[in-house]
Amino acid sequence: MSRPANATIDTNAFVANYRHAKTLAPRARALAVVKANAYGHGAVALAQALGDAADAFGVACCEEAIELRESGITRPIVVLEGAFEPAELATAAALDLTLGVHSPVQLAWIEQTRLTRPLRVWVKVDTGMHRLGFDPSQLNTVWHRLTASRNVQDIVLMSHFARADEVDMPTTRRQLALFRDTVTGIAAPVSLANSAAVMAWPDSHGDWIRPGIMLYGSSPLADADPRGTALRPVMRLESQVIAIRDLAAGQEIGYGGRYVCPQPTRVGTVAIGYADGYPRHAPDGTPVAVNGVPTRLIGRVSMDMITIDLTDLPAARIGDTVQLWGDRISAAEVARYCGTIAYELFTRVTRRVHPHPV
Numbered sequence: 001m002s003r004p005a006n007a008t009i010d011t012n013a014f015v016a017n018y019r020h021a022k023t024l025a026p027r028a029r030a031l032a033v034v035k036a037n038a039y040g041h042g043a044v045a046l047a048q049a050l051g052d053a054a055d056a057f058g059v060a061c062c063e064e065a066i067e068l069r070e071s072g073i074t075r076p077i078v079v080l081e082g083a084f085e086p087a088e089l090a091t092a093a094a095l096d097l098t099l100g101v102h103s104p105v106q107l108a109w110i111e112q113t114r115l116t117r118p119l120r121v122w123v124k125v126d127t128g129m130h131r132l133g134f135d136p137s138q139l140n141t142v143w144h145r146l147t148a149s150r151n152v153q154d155i156v157l158m159s160h161f162a163r164a165d166e167v168d169m170p171t172t173r174r175q176l177a178l179f180r181d182t183v184t185g186i187a188a189p190v191s192l193a194n195s196a197a198v199m200a201w202p203d204s205h206g207d208w209i210r211p212g213i214m215l216y217g218s219s220p221l222a223d224a225d226p227r228g229t230a231l232r233p234v235m236r237l238e239s240q241v242i243a244i245r246d247l248a249a250g251q252e253i254g255y256g257g258r259y260v261c262p263q264p265t266r267v268g269t270v271a272i273g274y275a276d277g278y279p280r281h282a283p284d285g286t287p288v289a290v291n292g293v294p295t296r297l298i299g300r301v302s303m304d305m306i307t308i309d310l311t312d313l314p315a316a317r318i319g320d321t322v323q324l325w326g327d328r329i330s331a332a333e334v335a336r337y338c339g340t341i342a343y344e345l346f347t348r349v350t351r352r353v354h355p356h357p358v
Contacts, residue, residue, distance in 0.1 A: 236326030
């Protein structure tokens with residue numbers, strides 16, 4: 001019998017979330033962001049599930065794009081971070097990949113490399129994120145250099161929001177205004193909206209939206225925000241109860257004895273731990289569900305196991321299903337307990353937990 005920890009990937013939910021993103025921005029095309037192995041969900045399976053319904057796919061690097069091409073994906077693929085060395089330009093041309101351009105070094109590579117056919121490029125403008133991108137004052141020069149290059153055939157202008165999930169902050173409006181001022185007079189499609197902006201900032205939708213975390217069923221907005229209710233979780237991380245014991249009040253559980261039973265306690269041991277990607281720093285009280293019934297983590301997370309409270313679940317038995325996150329337990333709620341975000345939970349699931357597309 002194989003170890004029971006598993007991640008079930010609902011491909012239909014992924015497709016539905018992509019379609020929902022499109023309904024929120026009906027005049028825009030949508031780049032389905034499947035970087036980092038589709039946020040830990042399995043990029044090939046999800047890209048194949050979406051297939052020709054996708055306007056395009058977004059990845060971080062050429063290696064991720066190559067994997068999609070080799071799996072039979074023929075839709076446009078945008079490599080958002082662009083080339084890391086000049087040789088990747090030839091790869092992009094051969095595989096018909098679109099490259100991000102965010103630095104003078106990448107611009108020079110495009111001008112100086114001999115290619116068999118011209119590239120499509122997405123030029124990043126730094127409007128306030130201050131990670132990647134050309135300063136707005138440089139854009140006109142960059143535009144003229146790219147349009148003059150025989151190695152370039154199409155250009156999209158993009159930027160990235162730093163605080164679009166904070167709907168009461170003025171930062172996004174300032175970034176949007178700066179971007180619009182910067183691209184005035186340049187006839188090119190534009191792309192700004194990440195998931196939070198797709199959901200909360202319709203003025204930012206432009207020609208291309210770039211939904212990411214929302215495709216996986218997790219809202220980047222506050223839990224109470226109704227704009228996230230239509231999303232369907234894609235990953236269901238589950239395992240099983242492998243042992244049950246009854247402990248007296250005052251007995252300690254697990255490494256360091258972090259949890260001390262305040263009363264007689266029925267404890268279940270579950271086959272999942274930080275080597276599977278479950279967060280080691282999850283505190284007592286982090287929610288789980290046994291056969292769909294909510295309960296909680298008690299005791300420190302081990303490499304291969306966690307312990308949970310079964311005191312109020314007298315019918316629980318060895319072999320019962322335990323959901324760590326999915327349709328019964330929100331990944332965003334688990335992340336909040338752990339002081340992180342759902343993105344990190346998803347991408348940290350390890351190869352011991354193979355995704356099973358359904």
